[in-house]
Amino acid sequence: MSSPEPAPNPPKGQPEDKLEDKLEDKLEDKPARSRPAPLPLRALKGAVEIAHSTAVWSASFAVMSGVVVFGGGLSPVIPFRKTHTYIGGPGMGLCLRLAARTLDITYHEDFDPERRGVFMQNHVNLMDAHAACAAIPHAFCGLMNAWQFKIPVYGQIMRLADGIAVHPGKAGRFKQVAQDAQDRAAKGISILAFPEAHRTRTGDVQPFKRGVFFMARDAGLPIIPLCTHGMFNLMRKGSMRIRRSHVKIFVGPQIETKGLNKGQLSELITRTHAVVASFSETGQVPQDAVRRLQRLREDIPGGESSRDGDRDVG
Numbered sequence: 001m002s003s004p005e006p007a008p009n010p011p012k013g014q015p016e017d018k019l020e021d022k023l024e025d026k027l028e029d030k031p032a033r034s035r036p037a038p039l040p041l042r043a044l045k046g047a048v049e050i051a052h053s054t055a056v057w058s059a060s061f062a063v064m065s066g067v068v069v070f071g072g073g074l075s076p077v078i079p080f081r082k083t084h085t086y087i088g089g090p091g092m093g094l095c096l097r098l099a100a101r102t103l104d105i106t107y108h109e110d111f112d113p114e115r116r117g118v119f120m121q122n123h124v125n126l127m128d129a130h131a132a133c134a135a136i137p138h139a140f141c142g143l144m145n146a147w148q149f150k151i152p153v154y155g156q157i158m159r160l161a162d163g164i165a166v167h168p169g170k171a172g173r174f175k176q177v178a179q180d181a182q183d184r185a186a187k188g189i190s191i192l193a194f195p196e197a198h199r200t201r202t203g204d205v206q207p208f209k210r211g212v213f214f215m216a217r218d219a220g221l222p223i224i225p226l227c228t229h230g231m232f233n234l235m236r237k238g239s240m241r242i243r244r245s246h247v248k249i250f251v252g253p254q255i256e257t258k259g260l261n262k263g264q265l266s267e268l269i270t271r272t273h274a275v276v277a278s279f280s281e282t283g284q285v286p287q288d289a290v291r292r293l294q295r296l297r298e299d300i301p302g303g304e305s306s307r308d309g310d311r312d313v314g
Helices: 016-029 039-074 080-099 128-135 146-150 154-160 173-186 211-219 262-282 287-294
Strands: 102-107 118-121 140-145 164-166 190-193 223-229 246-251
Touching: 039 080, 039 154, 080 128, 102 128, 118 128, 118 211, 118 262, 128 223, 128 246, 140 146, 140 154, 140 173, 146 154, 146 164, 164 173, 173 190, 173 211, 211 262, 223 262, 262 287
Parallel strands: 102 246, 118 190, 118 223, 140 164, 140 190
Antiparallel strands: 223 246
16 A cells, blocks of 8 residues: 655745645645535525515514604605605615625715616516615606505505606607606605616626607606616525525616617617526626716717607517
8 A cells, every 4th residue: 555645845935834825725626526514504594584674674664663653644744855865765775684694885976976867777576666765866666567566564665755657558648658767756755776777687687678768758757777786696586485695786876868869779779688587697797888868968979869759668
């Protein structure tokens, strides 16, 4: 039987302890084979996640109920947008901070916190609204299907927040939604939209629907990319179980839409998607993509939009 080889002598002039440190670093760099955790440990982890999820959703429900009771009760005296700005929004944002391991929010240097517009957010899970509350620094309302206003507590909040109802298949709905958006902006309320229309099942940002961009253009409002990273690890579609993770949010600059023609709008959708998808995947602000979005009008000059034929929106 061969005897084990002696350990190599350290290079001349290099202390033995430094060589050991280098060897340890190399061993740490090698990917270790993942082994399933013991059953008791997995059970304990699951129990902790369930307890944590229950605590977060209990806090969230308490905040929403308080908003309905106090916000609704005070609305004849205090506009609900003020209740949202100082109570509801911060409360919902706090629930996300409780849910996540860490929460980091970055604002683009050209973002104007006082200007209203249409925030375009990637759609991941039931805590997306909490992320919006944590990041948007003023009152906003949701753009959603009319049936969602019938959901207990949630629907009441949407009505109090002056949410915009969309009636699928109804004639003239695009014109009405644009008028409603103009009305909300005049009241000092921004609009939150999810241009994917549905929550992702894979974690990837799905293609954007065009309707919300046409709505913003017709209402004369800017769009603002609102990008989240880590929300898919936090919670998945079809589940209310929260797994603590690092969450990052990026709020981009306001991008003008007024007067854009159909071709420019198509490019606006493409460039906005590129910003949101890149941040969602990496958690890093895609500076080049943001700059491309900001110089849209320079790259693709065009006259005033011709709205005839713009109604083939998805």
